[in-house]
Amino acid sequence: MEVFGINGSEFLVILTVAVIVLGPDAITSAMRGLRNFIDSAKAFSAKLREETSEDLRATGLSDVDLSAFDLSELDPRQMIREAVQEEIAAWARETGATPPKRRPTTTKAADPSNPK
Secondary structure, three states: OOEOOEOHHHHHHHHHHHHHHHHHHHHHHHHHHHHHHHHHHHHHHHHHHHHHHHHHHHHOOOOOOOOOOOHHHHOHHHHHHHHHHHHHHHHHHHHOOOOOOOOOOOOOOOOOOOOO
8 A cells, every 4th residue: 555655565665764863852842743743634524524615505506416426528638639720720721721630539538648
């Protein structure tokens, strides 16, 4: 399991270095400070979630089903690609030039690990 890109063995190394650098007395203070920070972050998150729920109920949007909303259709790369192709086609119509062949477009985001 990884948290913030740190696995268990890396966490143990960081903890060991912290104990050596800070010492046993300071590490307990640091852990208390970390716990207080996490508690305050949780309280802030809960308050924000509660206020958002209240606002949604007040506007009548709390029962809106957002599961049908598909964010994959809002890929900015695809939107830009389509806008550029439309501009090229409009320019070609105005000048009488032959527009370049359109590459097939996909609705899925491109895989960055697979260069074309």
